[in-house]
Amino acid sequence: MSDNIKPYLSDFQTLLQTIYTAWQTVDITHFEKQKRELDAHRPFPPLALKSLEGRLEVDEVHNSTAIEGNSLTLGETALVLQKGLTVSGKPLKDHLEIKGYDDGYRYIKSIYQSAHTLSEKIILEIHRLIFRHFENGLEKEYAEGIGRYRTMPVYISGSEFVPPNYIKIPELMNILIDFLNGIKNDCLRRAILAHFGLAHIHPFTDGNGRSARLLMNLLLLSEGYPIIIVKNDRRAKYINSLEALHQNPKDTAFFKLMTDFLQESFDLYKSLYS
Ligand SMILES: Nc1ncnc2c1ncn2[C@@H]1O[C@H](COP(=O)(O)OP(=O)(O)OP(=O)(O)O)[C@@H](O)[C@H]1O
Ligand SMILES: [Mg+2]
Numbered sequence: 697m698s699d700n701i702k703p704y705l706s707d708f709q710t711l712l713q714t715i716y717t718a719w720q721t722v723d724i725t726h727f728e729k730q731k732r733e734l735d736a737h738r739p740f741p742p743l744a745l746k747s748l749e750g751r752l753e754v755d756e757v758h759n760s761t762a763i764e765g766n767s768l769t770l771g772e773t774a775l776v777l778q779k780g781l782t783v784s785g786k787p788l789k790d791h792l793e794i795k796g797y798d799d800g801y802r803y804i805k806s807i808y809q810s811a812h813t814l815s816e817k818i819i820l821e822i823h824r825l826i827f828r829h830f831e832n833g834l835e836k837e838y839a840e841g842i843g844r845y846r847t848m849p850v851y852i853s854g855s856e857f858v859p860p861n862y863i864k865i866p867e868l869m870n871i872l873i874d875f876l877n878g879i880k881n882d883c884l885r886r887a888i889l890a891h892f893g894l895a896h897i898h899p900f901t902d903g904n905g906r907s908a909r910l911l912m913n914l915l916l917l918s919e920g921y922p923i924i925i926v927k928n929d930r931r932a933k934y935i936n937s938l939e940a941l942h943q944n945p946k947d948t949a950f951f952k953l954m955t956d957f958l959q960e961s962f963d964l965y966k967s968l969y970s
Contacts, residue, residue, distance in 0.1 A: 777798055
């Protein structure tokens with residue numbers, strides 16, 4: 697590794713630490729309390745739980761792909777996922793995106809019980825699944841980027857932040873994964889920091905936002921928390937808060953917005969027993 701990369705790496709560790717420390721100033725005890733309350737009511741009636749989980753799945757797949765520009769509505773997403781239908785007049789690409797994201801979601805739901813320790817393999821697999829239906833049809837340079845780190849620069853439109861040079865990605869990812877695995881008994885901050893970290897490194901040519909949202913949810917599920925669904929109706933707030941965090945690592949707007957979404961999921965779970 698060349699010497700001019702090393703300072704950047706320790707800068708990234710400092711950045712993660714600064715953000716994590718700033719988030720300690722936000723009181724999350726009421727979420728921990730709600731989590732304990734939820735656990736006290738388990739097990740939930742199986743059919744009601746299944747119905748709620750189906751709803752959350754469609755909500756997550758719809759919102760996360762809509763943020764990325766997918767044109768399918770919530771109802772259309774449900775038709776595609778639950779009835780296997782296609783929606784006439786909507787692009788094939790949008791259907792494949794929905795299916796791929798759902799594959800990624802089902803993957804995190806299938807592994808979360810054994811995913812307390814995060815690994816690079818899991819993150820790459822999430823990305824591969826999101827794009828699996830594009831493997832044969834995409835232009836060659838994109839197809840090679842499925843489930844692999846980028847080998848070219850990327851730019852975030854509308855942002856002043858330029859993601860790091862691709863040469864640094866493997867080492868930055870190691871730093872991120874080690875940092876996250878070092879956080880114990882602080883699931884919420886850990887999961888939300890994982891989202892920030894992936895958005896910052898932007899390790900893929902495309903699909904960074906979707907991978908970051910699934911990764912965050914994997915870490916929440918692995919500790920028994922409900923998922924965070926980043927709602928498309930607050931897309932601008934979401935993007936602005938990520939931008940603000942890059943301008944000022946002590947800004948807590950992104951963390952607070954994520955916990956607002958968490959509250960919405962807690963409220964849905966509460967309807968199972970109150
Ligand atoms: N200023 C910013 N700093 C860091 N990350 C950002 C910033 N603005 C946006 N992002 C992240 O980058 C994502 C977009 O990256 P990319 O196009 O690779 O992901 P995607 O999954 O294809 O699309 P999307 O995230 O819009 O669904 C956003 O969703 C957000 O998570
Ligand atoms: Mg994109």
